[in-house]
Amino acid sequence: MTATDLNPTRRSSVLRMAGGGIHFDGVKAVDGVTIEVRSGEVLGLIGPNGSGKTSTLNLLSGMLKASAGSISIDDQDITRLSMRQRARRGVVRTFQSGRVFGRLTVWENVEAAALGGGLRRPAARALTAEIIEELGLEPVAHDLAQQLTAGRVRTAAIARALATGPRFLLLDEPAAGQNESEAVELITAIRGFAQRRDCGVLLVEHDMSVVMGTCDRLHVLDSGRTVVEGEPATVRSDPRVIEIYFGKRH
Protein backbone atom coordinates (compact mmCIF):
# COMPACT_ATOMS: atom_id res chain seq x y z
CA MET A 1 0.00 0.00 0.00
CA THR A 2 1.42 3.37 -0.90
CA ALA A 3 1.02 6.64 0.90
CA THR A 4 -1.38 7.83 -1.78
CA ASP A 5 -3.78 5.00 -0.99
CA LEU A 6 -3.95 6.12 2.61
CA ASN A 7 -4.94 9.60 1.65
CA PRO A 8 -7.19 9.41 -1.37
CA THR A 9 -8.37 13.01 -1.10
CA ARG A 10 -5.02 14.44 -2.09
CA ARG A 11 -3.62 13.45 -5.43
CA SER A 12 0.08 12.99 -5.61
CA SER A 13 2.04 15.86 -7.03
CA VAL A 14 5.56 16.99 -7.85
CA LEU A 15 7.52 20.09 -6.93
CA ARG A 16 10.02 20.56 -9.70
CA MET A 17 12.85 22.89 -10.59
CA ALA A 18 14.01 22.56 -14.19
CA GLY A 19 17.45 23.85 -15.10
CA GLY A 20 17.37 26.24 -12.16
CA GLY A 21 20.31 28.54 -11.55
CA ILE A 22 21.42 31.51 -9.52
CA HIS A 23 24.70 33.34 -9.24
CA PHE A 24 26.13 35.60 -6.58
CA ASP A 25 28.71 38.15 -7.78
CA GLY A 26 29.39 36.12 -10.88
CA VAL A 27 29.84 32.87 -9.00
CA LYS A 28 27.30 30.26 -10.03
CA ALA A 29 25.96 28.92 -6.75
CA VAL A 30 23.42 26.76 -8.55
CA ASP A 31 23.97 25.97 -12.19
CA GLY A 32 21.31 24.23 -14.23
CA VAL A 33 19.98 21.92 -11.56
CA THR A 34 16.88 19.87 -12.26
CA ILE A 35 15.36 18.43 -9.12
CA GLU A 36 12.02 16.87 -8.24
CA VAL A 37 10.35 16.34 -4.90
CA ARG A 38 7.38 13.95 -5.07
CA SER A 39 4.61 13.79 -2.56
CA GLY A 40 5.02 11.13 0.10
CA GLU A 41 8.78 10.77 -0.33
CA VAL A 42 11.80 12.13 1.48
CA LEU A 43 14.44 13.41 -0.93
CA GLY A 44 17.87 13.94 0.60
CA LEU A 45 19.83 16.82 -0.89
CA ILE A 46 23.48 16.30 -0.06
CA GLY A 47 26.87 17.53 -1.08
CA PRO A 48 29.98 19.14 0.37
CA ASN A 49 29.95 22.63 1.89
CA GLY A 50 29.28 25.31 -0.69
CA SER A 51 27.84 22.84 -3.19
CA GLY A 52 24.58 24.81 -3.49
CA LYS A 53 22.27 22.76 -1.26
CA THR A 54 20.77 25.63 0.73
CA SER A 55 20.59 27.85 -2.37
CA THR A 56 18.65 25.12 -4.16
CA LEU A 57 16.26 24.91 -1.22
CA ASN A 58 15.91 28.70 -1.27
CA LEU A 59 15.11 28.67 -4.98
CA LEU A 60 12.36 26.12 -4.38
CA SER A 61 10.93 27.99 -1.40
CA GLY A 62 11.00 31.35 -3.18
CA MET A 63 13.42 32.96 -0.80
CA LEU A 64 15.79 33.39 -3.74
CA LYS A 65 14.68 34.29 -7.25
CA ALA A 66 16.07 32.00 -9.91
CA SER A 67 18.13 33.69 -12.60
CA ALA A 68 17.64 30.68 -14.86
CA GLY A 69 15.19 27.84 -15.16
CA SER A 70 11.68 27.38 -13.89
CA ILE A 71 9.91 26.02 -10.81
CA SER A 72 6.53 24.35 -10.87
CA ILE A 73 4.07 22.32 -8.88
CA ASP A 74 2.78 19.69 -11.30
CA ASP A 75 1.97 21.74 -14.39
CA GLN A 76 1.51 25.00 -12.60
CA ASP A 77 4.41 27.43 -12.91
CA ILE A 78 5.35 29.10 -9.62
CA THR A 79 8.68 30.63 -10.68
CA ARG A 80 7.44 34.16 -10.15
CA LEU A 81 5.58 33.60 -6.92
CA SER A 82 6.89 35.01 -3.65
CA MET A 83 7.76 32.84 -0.68
CA ARG A 84 4.44 33.67 0.95
CA GLN A 85 2.45 32.89 -2.17
CA ARG A 86 4.27 29.57 -2.47
CA ALA A 87 3.59 28.87 1.20
CA ARG A 88 -0.09 29.32 0.45
CA ARG A 89 0.24 26.65 -2.22
CA GLY A 90 1.72 24.33 0.37
CA VAL A 91 5.46 24.84 -0.12
CA VAL A 92 6.74 25.40 3.41
CA ARG A 93 10.31 25.73 4.62
CA THR A 94 11.99 25.78 7.98
CA PHE A 95 15.15 27.65 8.79
CA GLN A 96 18.39 26.30 10.13
CA SER A 97 17.95 28.73 12.98
CA GLY A 98 14.48 27.41 13.80
CA ARG A 99 12.55 30.49 14.85
CA VAL A 100 9.60 29.88 17.12
CA PHE A 101 7.24 31.98 19.24
CA GLY A 102 9.30 32.12 22.43
CA ARG A 103 6.50 33.19 24.74
CA LEU A 104 4.13 30.49 23.56
CA THR A 105 4.43 26.92 24.77
CA VAL A 106 5.57 24.26 22.31
CA TRP A 107 1.98 23.02 22.17
CA GLU A 108 0.68 26.53 21.42
CA ASN A 109 3.30 27.05 18.73
CA VAL A 110 2.08 23.95 16.93
CA GLU A 111 -1.60 24.67 17.55
CA ALA A 112 -1.27 28.24 16.27
CA ALA A 113 0.07 26.84 13.00
CA ALA A 114 -2.69 24.22 12.82
CA LEU A 115 -5.31 26.94 13.37
CA GLY A 116 -3.58 29.16 10.83
CA GLY A 117 -3.81 26.27 8.38
CA GLY A 118 -7.58 26.61 8.66
CA LEU A 119 -8.45 23.78 11.06
CA ARG A 120 -11.14 24.13 13.68
CA ARG A 121 -10.16 23.88 17.32
CA PRO A 122 -10.83 20.15 17.95
CA ALA A 123 -9.09 19.11 14.73
CA ALA A 124 -6.23 21.50 15.44
CA ARG A 125 -5.78 20.04 18.91
CA ALA A 126 -5.86 16.47 17.62
CA LEU A 127 -3.27 17.25 14.97
CA THR A 128 -1.11 19.06 17.52
CA ALA A 129 -1.21 16.09 19.88
CA GLU A 130 -0.27 13.74 17.06
CA ILE A 131 2.68 15.81 15.86
CA ILE A 132 3.99 16.47 19.34
CA GLU A 133 3.90 12.78 20.15
CA GLU A 134 5.57 11.69 16.93
CA LEU A 135 8.40 14.17 17.13
CA GLY A 136 9.02 13.26 20.76
CA LEU A 137 8.16 16.70 22.09
CA GLU A 138 5.79 15.51 24.85
CA PRO A 139 8.21 16.13 27.72
CA VAL A 140 8.46 19.81 26.77
CA ALA A 141 4.98 20.30 25.28
CA HIS A 142 3.92 22.76 27.95
CA ASP A 143 7.23 24.55 28.37
CA LEU A 144 7.69 28.00 26.89
CA ALA A 145 9.59 27.72 23.64
CA GLN A 146 12.16 30.23 24.86
CA GLN A 147 13.23 27.77 27.55
CA LEU A 148 14.08 24.97 25.12
CA THR A 149 17.48 23.75 24.04
CA ALA A 150 18.62 24.58 20.52
CA GLY A 151 17.82 21.12 19.23
CA ARG A 152 14.32 21.16 20.67
CA VAL A 153 13.67 24.61 19.23
CA ARG A 154 14.53 23.27 15.81
CA THR A 155 12.27 20.26 16.31
CA ALA A 156 9.47 22.54 17.52
CA ALA A 157 9.87 24.65 14.38
CA ILE A 158 9.52 21.51 12.25
CA ALA A 159 6.49 20.42 14.26
CA ARG A 160 4.95 23.79 13.58
CA ALA A 161 5.70 23.56 9.87
CA LEU A 162 4.07 20.10 9.76
CA ALA A 163 0.98 21.50 11.46
CA THR A 164 0.31 23.91 8.60
CA GLY A 165 -0.46 20.85 6.46
CA PRO A 166 2.23 21.40 3.82
CA ARG A 167 2.26 19.61 0.47
CA PHE A 168 6.00 20.06 0.32
CA LEU A 169 8.21 20.60 3.31
CA LEU A 170 11.71 21.94 2.78
CA LEU A 171 14.01 21.28 5.73
CA ASP A 172 17.44 22.85 6.08
CA GLU A 173 19.56 20.60 8.29
CA PRO A 174 16.76 19.83 10.74
CA ALA A 175 19.01 17.66 12.87
CA ALA A 176 21.99 20.01 13.04
CA GLY A 177 23.70 19.78 16.38
CA GLN A 178 22.16 16.44 17.26
CA ASN A 179 24.00 13.17 17.31
CA GLU A 180 23.49 10.60 14.60
CA SER A 181 20.92 8.43 16.35
CA GLU A 182 18.86 11.47 17.38
CA ALA A 183 19.04 12.76 13.82
CA VAL A 184 17.90 9.45 12.37
CA GLU A 185 15.07 9.26 14.89
CA LEU A 186 13.86 12.77 14.07
CA ILE A 187 14.03 12.33 10.33
CA THR A 188 12.33 8.93 10.54
CA ALA A 189 9.49 10.56 12.48
CA ILE A 190 9.19 13.32 9.90
CA ARG A 191 9.20 10.70 7.16
CA GLY A 192 6.42 8.69 8.75
CA PHE A 193 4.30 11.76 9.13
CA ALA A 194 5.01 12.94 5.59
CA GLN A 195 4.12 9.56 4.10
CA ARG A 196 0.81 9.36 5.92
CA ARG A 197 -0.14 12.83 4.79
CA ASP A 198 1.32 12.48 1.35
CA CYS A 199 3.66 15.38 1.86
CA GLY A 200 6.92 15.57 -0.08
CA VAL A 201 10.01 16.38 1.99
CA LEU A 202 13.25 17.89 0.76
CA LEU A 203 15.97 17.39 3.32
CA VAL A 204 19.23 19.30 3.16
CA GLU A 205 21.77 17.36 5.18
CA HIS A 206 25.52 17.18 5.18
CA ASP A 207 25.86 13.90 7.02
CA MET A 208 25.79 11.04 4.51
CA SER A 209 25.20 8.36 7.14
CA VAL A 210 22.05 10.13 8.35
CA VAL A 211 20.43 10.33 4.93
CA MET A 212 21.33 6.79 3.86
CA GLY A 213 18.81 5.08 6.09
CA THR A 214 16.12 7.72 6.13
CA CYS A 215 15.68 9.04 2.59
CA ASP A 216 13.81 7.46 -0.28
CA ARG A 217 16.02 9.11 -2.86
CA LEU A 218 19.18 11.18 -2.82
CA HIS A 219 20.27 14.08 -4.96
CA VAL A 220 23.96 14.93 -4.83
CA LEU A 221 25.28 18.39 -5.68
CA ASP A 222 28.84 19.55 -6.15
CA SER A 223 29.85 23.08 -7.16
CA GLY A 224 26.23 23.95 -7.93
CA ARG A 225 25.67 21.03 -10.31
CA THR A 226 23.92 17.71 -10.04
CA VAL A 227 26.40 14.86 -9.71
CA VAL A 228 23.95 12.00 -9.48
CA GLU A 229 20.52 11.21 -8.18
CA GLY A 230 18.74 8.00 -7.34
CA GLU A 231 18.20 5.49 -4.58
CA PRO A 232 20.59 5.70 -1.63
CA ALA A 233 22.33 2.41 -2.41
CA THR A 234 22.97 3.39 -6.03
CA VAL A 235 24.17 6.85 -5.10
CA ARG A 236 26.47 5.55 -2.45
CA SER A 237 28.30 3.27 -4.80
CA ASP A 238 28.63 5.88 -7.54
CA PRO A 239 32.35 6.51 -8.09
CA ARG A 240 31.87 10.28 -8.52
CA VAL A 241 30.09 10.50 -5.18
CA ILE A 242 32.77 8.45 -3.50
CA GLU A 243 35.38 10.77 -4.92
CA ILE A 244 33.80 14.13 -4.06
CA TYR A 245 32.11 13.12 -0.87
CA PHE A 246 33.88 10.27 0.82
CA GLY A 247 37.15 10.80 -0.95
CA LYS A 248 37.77 14.03 0.91
CA ARG A 249 37.75 12.30 4.22
CA HIS A 250 40.58 9.98 3.47
Added chain:
Amino acid sequence: MIIEFLVNAVGLGALYALLTIGVALLFGVLGLMNFAYGELILAGAFAMYLFRDQPWPFAVLMAILFSVVVAVVSERLAFHPLRDADPVTLMIASFAVSLALQSVARMTVLPRTKGVPPESFLSHRIEFLGADVSVLDLLTLGLCGVMLLGVAWLMGRTSLGIQLRAAAEDFRMASSLGVKANLVIPAAFVIVGVLSAVGAAVLVARQGSVSAEMGLQPMLIGVIGAVLGGMSSLKGAALGGFLLGAATALLESLLPTDLIAFRDAFLFSALIAVLVVRPQGLLSGTKVRVS
Protein backbone atom coordinates in the same frame (compact mmCIF):
# COMPACT_ATOMS: atom_id res chain seq x y z
CA MET B 1 -6.47 50.21 57.57
CA ILE B 2 -4.27 47.65 55.86
CA ILE B 3 -7.24 46.02 54.14
CA GLU B 4 -8.55 49.39 53.06
CA PHE B 5 -5.16 50.30 51.65
CA LEU B 6 -4.82 46.93 49.90
CA VAL B 7 -8.24 47.19 48.28
CA ASN B 8 -7.33 50.64 47.04
CA ALA B 9 -3.84 49.71 45.86
CA VAL B 10 -4.79 46.43 44.20
CA GLY B 11 -7.84 48.06 42.63
CA LEU B 12 -5.79 50.91 41.17
CA GLY B 13 -3.18 48.39 40.08
CA ALA B 14 -5.83 46.32 38.31
CA LEU B 15 -7.24 49.42 36.60
CA TYR B 16 -3.80 50.46 35.38
CA ALA B 17 -3.06 46.92 34.24
CA LEU B 18 -6.27 47.03 32.20
CA LEU B 19 -5.22 50.31 30.58
CA THR B 20 -1.75 48.98 29.90
CA ILE B 21 -2.90 45.78 28.20
CA GLY B 22 -4.93 47.88 25.79
CA VAL B 23 -1.76 49.67 24.70
CA ALA B 24 0.48 46.60 24.63
CA LEU B 25 -1.93 44.44 22.65
CA LEU B 26 -2.06 46.80 19.68
CA PHE B 27 1.66 47.42 19.90
CA GLY B 28 2.31 43.71 19.79
CA VAL B 29 -0.06 42.83 16.98
CA LEU B 30 0.37 45.87 14.76
CA GLY B 31 3.51 47.58 15.98
CA LEU B 32 1.07 50.39 16.68
CA MET B 33 1.79 52.72 19.58
CA ASN B 34 -1.79 53.84 19.78
CA PHE B 35 -2.06 57.39 21.05
CA ALA B 36 -5.74 57.33 20.09
CA TYR B 37 -6.30 54.93 22.97
CA GLY B 38 -7.28 57.86 25.15
CA GLU B 39 -10.09 58.72 22.76
CA LEU B 40 -11.47 55.19 22.98
CA ILE B 41 -11.68 55.84 26.70
CA LEU B 42 -13.28 59.19 25.92
CA ALA B 43 -15.92 57.46 23.77
CA GLY B 44 -16.78 55.14 26.65
CA ALA B 45 -16.78 57.99 29.13
CA PHE B 46 -19.10 60.00 26.92
CA ALA B 47 -21.53 57.08 26.89
CA MET B 48 -21.37 57.04 30.69
CA TYR B 49 -22.34 60.73 30.62
CA LEU B 50 -25.06 60.26 28.02
CA PHE B 51 -26.69 57.40 29.89
CA ARG B 52 -26.05 58.77 33.37
CA ASP B 53 -29.76 58.55 34.23
CA GLN B 54 -30.01 54.92 33.20
CA PRO B 55 -29.06 52.02 35.45
CA TRP B 56 -25.28 51.86 35.83
CA PRO B 57 -24.80 48.41 34.22
CA PHE B 58 -26.73 49.59 31.17
CA ALA B 59 -24.51 52.66 30.90
CA VAL B 60 -21.45 50.41 31.07
CA LEU B 61 -22.81 48.25 28.24
CA MET B 62 -23.37 51.38 26.18
CA ALA B 63 -19.83 52.52 26.98
CA ILE B 64 -18.53 49.20 25.65
CA LEU B 65 -20.60 49.63 22.52
CA PHE B 66 -19.34 53.21 21.96
CA SER B 67 -15.68 52.36 22.53
CA VAL B 68 -15.77 49.24 20.38
CA VAL B 69 -17.46 51.10 17.52
CA VAL B 70 -14.87 53.88 17.65
CA ALA B 71 -12.05 51.31 17.87
CA VAL B 72 -13.29 49.29 14.90
CA VAL B 73 -14.08 52.35 12.78
CA SER B 74 -10.66 53.88 13.46
CA GLU B 75 -9.05 50.57 12.47
CA ARG B 76 -11.02 50.48 9.24
CA LEU B 77 -10.52 54.10 8.24
CA ALA B 78 -7.09 54.97 9.57
CA PHE B 79 -5.01 51.92 10.39
CA HIS B 80 -6.19 49.36 7.86
CA PRO B 81 -4.84 51.33 4.88
CA LEU B 82 -1.51 51.65 6.72
CA ARG B 83 -1.19 48.01 7.64
CA ASP B 84 2.19 47.58 6.00
CA ALA B 85 3.49 51.01 6.98
CA ASP B 86 6.33 51.31 9.44
CA PRO B 87 5.69 51.88 13.15
CA VAL B 88 6.52 55.59 13.05
CA THR B 89 3.92 56.22 10.35
CA LEU B 90 1.38 54.27 12.38
CA MET B 91 2.23 56.25 15.48
CA ILE B 92 1.81 59.57 13.69
CA ALA B 93 -1.49 58.33 12.26
CA SER B 94 -2.64 57.47 15.77
CA PHE B 95 -1.76 61.01 16.89
CA ALA B 96 -3.92 62.30 14.06
CA VAL B 97 -6.80 60.03 15.01
CA SER B 98 -6.41 61.08 18.63
CA LEU B 99 -6.45 64.80 17.93
CA ALA B 100 -9.24 64.53 15.38
CA LEU B 101 -11.51 62.61 17.75
CA GLN B 102 -10.68 64.89 20.64
CA SER B 103 -11.39 68.02 18.58
CA VAL B 104 -14.64 66.62 17.25
CA ALA B 105 -15.71 65.85 20.80
CA ARG B 106 -14.78 69.37 21.94
CA MET B 107 -16.61 71.01 19.05
CA THR B 108 -19.78 69.00 19.39
CA VAL B 109 -20.68 67.34 22.62
CA LEU B 110 -18.00 68.20 25.17
CA PRO B 111 -16.98 71.87 24.82
CA ARG B 112 -16.34 71.85 28.53
CA THR B 113 -16.18 69.43 31.39
CA LYS B 114 -19.51 67.83 32.26
CA GLY B 115 -20.29 66.46 35.64
CA VAL B 116 -21.51 62.92 35.99
CA PRO B 117 -23.15 62.66 39.40
CA PRO B 118 -21.74 59.61 41.13
CA GLU B 119 -24.12 56.70 41.45
CA SER B 120 -25.36 56.69 45.00
CA PHE B 121 -24.51 53.03 45.51
CA LEU B 122 -20.90 53.72 44.60
CA SER B 123 -20.35 56.19 47.39
CA HIS B 124 -21.58 53.82 50.10
CA ARG B 125 -19.05 52.34 52.41
CA ILE B 126 -19.33 48.77 53.48
CA GLU B 127 -17.62 46.38 55.80
CA PHE B 128 -15.16 44.18 53.93
CA LEU B 129 -12.95 41.70 55.79
CA GLY B 130 -13.39 43.75 58.91
CA ALA B 131 -12.42 47.01 57.25
CA ASP B 132 -14.51 49.94 56.13
CA VAL B 133 -14.06 50.34 52.38
CA SER B 134 -15.93 52.25 49.71
CA VAL B 135 -18.06 50.39 47.20
CA LEU B 136 -16.23 52.30 44.46
CA ASP B 137 -12.87 50.86 45.49
CA LEU B 138 -14.32 47.37 45.70
CA LEU B 139 -16.00 47.79 42.35
CA THR B 140 -12.78 49.01 40.76
CA LEU B 141 -11.02 45.97 42.10
CA GLY B 142 -13.78 43.54 41.17
CA LEU B 143 -14.53 44.83 37.70
CA CYS B 144 -10.93 45.28 36.63
CA GLY B 145 -9.98 41.96 38.20
CA VAL B 146 -12.74 40.16 36.32
CA MET B 147 -11.68 41.85 33.08
CA LEU B 148 -8.06 40.82 33.61
CA LEU B 149 -9.11 37.23 34.29
CA GLY B 150 -11.27 37.38 31.18
CA VAL B 151 -8.35 38.60 29.07
CA ALA B 152 -6.10 35.92 30.58
CA TRP B 153 -8.67 33.26 29.71
CA LEU B 154 -9.20 34.61 26.20
CA MET B 155 -5.48 34.81 25.53
CA GLY B 156 -4.52 31.55 27.15
CA ARG B 157 -7.37 29.20 26.37
CA THR B 158 -9.07 30.14 23.14
CA SER B 159 -8.00 29.62 19.57
CA LEU B 160 -8.28 33.35 18.93
CA GLY B 161 -6.00 34.00 21.90
CA ILE B 162 -3.30 31.62 20.73
CA GLN B 163 -3.29 33.25 17.31
CA LEU B 164 -3.34 36.73 18.83
CA ARG B 165 -0.34 35.96 21.02
CA ALA B 166 1.53 34.44 18.11
CA ALA B 167 0.76 37.53 16.03
CA ALA B 168 1.70 39.84 18.88
CA GLU B 169 5.09 38.22 19.20
CA ASP B 170 6.01 38.00 15.53
CA PHE B 171 3.36 39.16 13.11
CA ARG B 172 5.25 38.21 9.94
CA MET B 173 6.00 34.72 11.13
CA ALA B 174 2.41 34.24 12.26
CA SER B 175 0.99 35.37 8.96
CA SER B 176 3.41 33.14 7.07
CA LEU B 177 1.92 30.26 9.08
CA GLY B 178 -1.52 31.25 7.88
CA VAL B 179 -2.76 33.25 10.87
CA LYS B 180 -5.15 35.72 9.26
CA ALA B 181 -4.45 39.41 9.64
CA ASN B 182 -8.10 40.14 8.96
CA LEU B 183 -9.05 38.03 11.95
CA VAL B 184 -6.49 39.03 14.56
CA ILE B 185 -6.24 42.76 13.89
CA PRO B 186 -9.95 43.63 14.13
CA ALA B 187 -10.22 41.22 17.08
CA ALA B 188 -7.43 43.07 18.84
CA PHE B 189 -9.24 46.37 18.29
CA VAL B 190 -12.49 44.96 19.66
CA ILE B 191 -10.71 43.70 22.78
CA VAL B 192 -8.99 47.05 23.21
CA GLY B 193 -12.37 48.76 22.81
CA VAL B 194 -13.91 46.65 25.57
CA LEU B 195 -10.96 47.22 27.90
CA SER B 196 -10.99 50.96 27.38
CA ALA B 197 -14.75 51.15 27.96
CA VAL B 198 -14.49 49.35 31.28
CA GLY B 199 -11.56 51.60 32.17
CA ALA B 200 -13.69 54.59 31.23
CA ALA B 201 -16.62 53.44 33.37
CA VAL B 202 -14.37 53.15 36.40
CA LEU B 203 -12.57 56.43 35.70
CA VAL B 204 -15.82 58.36 35.31
CA ALA B 205 -17.12 56.91 38.56
CA ARG B 206 -13.89 57.88 40.33
CA GLN B 207 -13.58 61.42 39.02
CA GLY B 208 -17.26 62.25 38.59
CA SER B 209 -16.80 64.16 35.35
CA VAL B 210 -16.19 63.81 31.62
CA SER B 211 -14.12 66.08 29.41
CA ALA B 212 -12.59 65.98 25.95
CA GLU B 213 -9.07 65.73 27.39
CA MET B 214 -9.82 63.01 29.88
CA GLY B 215 -8.26 60.28 27.78
CA LEU B 216 -4.78 61.76 27.92
CA GLN B 217 -3.79 60.66 31.40
CA PRO B 218 -5.03 57.06 31.16
CA MET B 219 -3.39 56.75 27.74
CA LEU B 220 -0.08 57.89 29.22
CA ILE B 221 -0.51 55.47 32.10
CA GLY B 222 -1.05 52.70 29.58
CA VAL B 223 2.03 53.63 27.57
CA ILE B 224 4.23 54.02 30.63
CA GLY B 225 3.00 50.81 32.22
CA ALA B 226 3.61 48.96 28.97
CA VAL B 227 7.13 50.35 28.64
CA LEU B 228 7.81 49.47 32.25
CA GLY B 229 6.64 45.89 31.83
CA GLY B 230 8.16 45.26 28.41
CA MET B 231 6.27 46.37 25.33
CA SER B 232 6.00 43.08 23.53
CA SER B 233 4.86 40.92 26.41
CA LEU B 234 1.23 41.10 27.50
CA LYS B 235 1.99 39.58 30.88
CA GLY B 236 4.84 42.04 31.33
CA ALA B 237 2.56 44.92 30.36
CA ALA B 238 -0.08 43.83 32.85
CA LEU B 239 2.57 43.58 35.55
CA GLY B 240 4.00 46.99 34.63
CA GLY B 241 0.58 48.60 34.79
CA PHE B 242 -0.21 46.89 38.05
CA LEU B 243 3.01 48.03 39.69
CA LEU B 244 2.46 51.57 38.45
CA GLY B 245 -1.04 51.65 39.95
CA ALA B 246 -0.01 50.04 43.21
CA ALA B 247 2.96 52.40 43.54
CA THR B 248 0.69 55.38 42.92
CA ALA B 249 -1.66 54.24 45.68
CA LEU B 250 1.27 53.55 47.98
CA LEU B 251 2.74 57.01 47.43
CA GLU B 252 -0.64 58.61 48.03
CA SER B 253 -0.95 57.04 51.44
CA LEU B 254 2.68 57.28 52.50
CA LEU B 255 3.72 60.72 51.33
CA PRO B 256 3.29 63.60 53.77
CA THR B 257 0.51 65.97 52.74
CA ASP B 258 2.91 68.67 51.51
CA LEU B 259 4.53 66.27 49.10
CA ILE B 260 1.42 64.62 47.65
CA ALA B 261 1.33 67.24 44.91
CA PHE B 262 4.70 65.89 43.78
CA ARG B 263 3.56 62.28 43.74
CA ASP B 264 4.19 61.88 40.03
CA ALA B 265 7.73 63.20 40.37
CA PHE B 266 8.50 60.40 42.83
CA LEU B 267 6.67 57.86 40.71
CA PHE B 268 8.43 58.69 37.47
CA SER B 269 11.84 58.97 39.11
CA ALA B 270 11.32 55.41 40.25
CA LEU B 271 10.28 54.48 36.73
CA ILE B 272 13.44 55.98 35.27
CA ALA B 273 15.51 54.10 37.83
CA VAL B 274 13.85 50.81 36.81
CA LEU B 275 14.41 51.50 33.12
CA VAL B 276 18.08 52.34 33.70
CA VAL B 277 18.52 48.89 35.17
CA ARG B 278 16.21 47.07 32.74
CA PRO B 279 15.79 49.15 29.59
CA GLN B 280 13.95 46.30 27.89
CA GLY B 281 11.22 46.37 30.55
CA LEU B 282 10.58 43.98 33.39
CA LEU B 283 9.38 40.90 31.57
CA SER B 284 10.50 41.39 28.01
CA GLY B 285 12.07 38.09 27.05
CA THR B 286 14.81 37.89 24.48
CA LYS B 287 13.77 36.54 21.13
CA VAL B 288 14.52 32.92 20.58
CA ARG B 289 17.13 32.58 17.92
CA VAL B 290 19.42 29.64 17.58
CA SER B 291 22.19 29.58 15.10
